[in-house]
Amino acid sequence: VLLLAAVLSGCAGAQGKVSVLQEEPSGQTPAHVYVCADGNRFVSKQEGSRLWLFLPGKTLALQAQQNTEGVVYGNDGITLSGNGGERAQLRIDGQPKSDCRLDRRQSIWESAKLNGVDFRAVGNEPGWHLEIRNGQSIELVSNYGEDTYRFAAPQPVVDRQSGTSVYHARNAGHELTVTLRLGPCRDSMSGESFETSVELQLDGKLLQGCGRALH
Incomplete structure (x- = not known):
């Protein structure tokens, strides 16, 4: 959290309440995380006719190819079919990886990371998520x-002794305080573990949840 606080900077600015956020912001494409039965994991991200494939220790740009299976992406002895679906098949030097299934939860977090989000947090009742992007903006859904709600990201107030970073942001019609506190946090619904607890005050309304740095 302290490292994140050191690199995020900006000044409070305006853009008020906006319409419902789409699954991915305009101009950004989702990433897909597949977990295979043999324990392997890979990430794919589409850019036009090119597909970026992130493997352990290797990143490849695969080109679209058409065959009897439909659209297949391939390069350097590696091919991927079924990208974006519930199941995908990855072949390395002609050998398929076993039963690779889409992990929707991991895909959301990987999409945020690849689209420039530095820190992401989630909470429940009512469901919400917050993203600090490129050290320049804060978005709360x-x-x-x-x-x-969108805000310019202000310089955080950091207390190294307590391990907290606090952002005070406001726009034309709303005020937001984000408190990040380093320490174990568990999501109240999924049970997922995080390293940072998060408290929001939006126009005086309290929201609590958990989050993590993505870079």
């Missing part, structure tokens, strides 16, 4: 996706 609350009320189960119905309300979106």
Whole structure:
């Protein structure tokens, strides 16, 4: 959290409440995380006719190819079919990896990371998520996706003794305080573990959850 606080900077600015946030912001494409039965994991991200494939220790740009299976992406002895679906087949030197299935939860976090999000947090009742992007903006999506608020990211106030970083942001119609506190945190619904607890005050309303740095 302290490292994140050191690199995020900006000044408070305006853009008020906006319409419901789409699954991916305009101009950004989702990433897909596949987990295979043999324990292997890979990430794919589409860019036009090119598909970026992130393997352990290797990143490849695969080109679209057409065959009897439909659209297949390939390069350097590696091919991928079924990208974006519930199942995908990865072949390395002609040998298929076993039963690779889409992990939707991991895909959301990987998409955020690859699209420039530095820190992401989630909470429940009502469901919300917050993203600090490129050290320049803070976006809060609350009320189960119905309300979106955007702020310029201010310089955080850091207390190294307590391990907290606090952002005070405001726009034309709303005020947001984000408190990041280093320490174990467990999501109240999924049970997923995080390293940072998060407290939000939006126009005086309290929201609590967990988060992690993505870079």
